[in-house]
Amino acid sequence: MNFDFSDEQKLLQQTTRDYLAEHSPLSTCRDILESDQSYAATLWKGAAEMGWQGAVIPEQYGGAEFGHLELAMIAYEVGRALAPIPFGPSVYVATEAILEFGSDAQKNQWLPKLASGEAIGTFAFAEKPGQNTVEAVAATVTDGKLSGTKSPVVDGDIANFIIVAAREKGALSLYIVDLDAGGGAGGTAPGIKRTTLESFDPSRSQARVVFEGAGCERLGVTDATSISVLLDRAAVLTAFEQVGAAERAFEITREFILGRFAFGKPIAAFQAIKHRMADLWCEIELARSNAYYAAWALSNNDPELSVASCIARIQASQAFEKVTVEMIEFHGGVGYTWEYDCHLFYRRAKLLSASLGTPKHWKNLLIDRLQAQQAA
């Protein structure tokens, strides 16, 4: 039995943590939150030099070729730091999409740029408010031209290319849209209009992207199943980001309640708080265990991934949100101020939970998949 990360993987995690402690303190997240910038470009470049964007990209394309367990460790630390970079959409979704489904030409075109951080990729799935399902995708491709509206698209304002879910003659597939192709200043190709939207978490940007006969090419040979596989894989890696962020929020809260005195003692000594801290800790540990299992399934391409991704996604989303809600509550009035960092976590929890499908969506999926397993 060895249900743990290796010493080498933990060392990589420590190196990642050290780097982020120096280059991405919470003030870096706040800087992006308060500025007009969409992401921390210097940090993005530094991350690429550390090999993070290329963690699962083969060396022949300029990647570090670590593996998915290593990427999970990096994701955990990116989450802990609330790093304001387009890591999730570009690495867990766009990079995975091209690695998993792309043609040789597509791999040659994009993987080296992804590994070096030169290109930012993202994923466009949602089109309108409500639960985002494969069935609801309405964007169409006709004669190689893409039309439709995707909103919101995380990092849609800064991406160099987008993986888009759309239909060609009714059949669902994934397409690559090169936003820089033939683009002038501002970098957007013809037939594409993108508008930055006000994000619930302004340290992570979101946009509406309107395609009006935009140039696109089909990503390998993809279909509806490909989208589901892609979301499963991204969900696992995002879960690590969520658990990492939840752990950090928990640590900050613990420090605060130990230092805050009321009625002559630290508020951490009151059972009304202690017991809820114990419960939050249980939530985080369950999320960690589910994420570990999903990472094992992901790195081994095991069929269990379909169930493991759901349980990792649901528990990580819920645990992170619960911790941030209590974080503000336990801080009292100061927790509600702009000046304190609680709201950075509160916002990120919602962004990460919404962007790949909400827990509500994944719970339904989990039962679907378990029913299929039990019937088999």
Added chain:
Amino acid sequence: MDFNDTSEEAAFRTEARTWLEANAERITPGDTDGIMEEADTPRMVADAKVWQKKKADAGWACITWPKEFGGRGATPMQNVIWNEEQAKFQTPRDIYGIGIGMCGPTILTHGTPEQKERWIPKLLSGEEIWCQLFSEPSAGSDLAGLRSTAVKDGDDWIINGQKIWTTGAHFCDWGILVVRTDPNVVKHAGLSYFVVDMHSPGIEIRPITQINKGQGFNEVFFSDVRIPDDQRISEIGNGWAVAITTLMNERQSIGSGLGIGSVEDLIQFAQNFEIDGAPAIEDRQVREQIADYIVKARGLKYTSLRTLTALSQGRPPGPEASIGKLVGAVLQQEAASFAMELAGASGALLDPNETPDEAAWQERYLALPGLRIAGGTDEVLRNIIAERVLGLPSDTRADKGIPFRDIPNGPVNA
């Protein structure tokens, strides 16, 4: 990451399985888990003794104990493997859990060489059965507030008072007992630890009927019961430290037995009933509720794999090992309640012929409040996690620094 045994573990598993195959029958599908059910007939005790003796003769009785005391010096991981393998076979109900899991380790840690020689061999062979006499009507979570007394009389101690929640007292030979030897010092300092012969004059045992009609527990009354001083474990006044050794062993043994199968069974269960003309499993709220239970149950399962990993690598388990009972018992109770709700009015039946799954969910719902209390209530477990794992301060205690005799009592305890 992998879920396989190391080669040493695999070899040990084979050895264990080979012996079990030769000495017991494999479990066939459909056997019940018997959660907290009553099972204490003379026949059961007799069967258990035969099985324990068989294991002891072959060196499989207390495998983690040192060889000199009849064990095989096995690692904690080997113990897990042994338990996993043994669980696949039909074996008599385990009546030695308290003796082997709690009393034995305490005597091995704190007993004199003479005490070990006197009690350990028959404890291990199953010839003598042991129980635990700790809790009292007025001392549960606050165990150190116990009031039964021991007064020195020559070479003996005279015991008076009442113990409660004593599993198996009516068929046990020996009990471990914590009593107050000095009411004039602070509560923890006035306790001493003894071994008592359960057949002594002056001991009266009365069964307690649980809410599910089970009778696993007893009240034990002591009226001038004599215990020779050579049955005292450790120093006079050191009883609390010895009791802690026992309790640490207890919490390890509870909480490991909460399965996840039942929660995933809810998917099938919810196909049997209709909500608004369609199977309940198609109802979104039902699906999401069941998904929540499954996510938690899986989380517990994989958390236990993390604990096993630590054991397998020869490390002590991390703090995550303390989650099992706290999360698991509530989860199972809520899931049982939900199943009863799905069954509608028949959810309030215990008649196995008129309600689904032969009223198994109802039985669980009646059993689980007990599991939430046994070995530490949810509230005590939260305190333990908060204080020992998270390093949060302990509560201000109203009885701190006060001699036991001056500690206030509420009307319930009077």
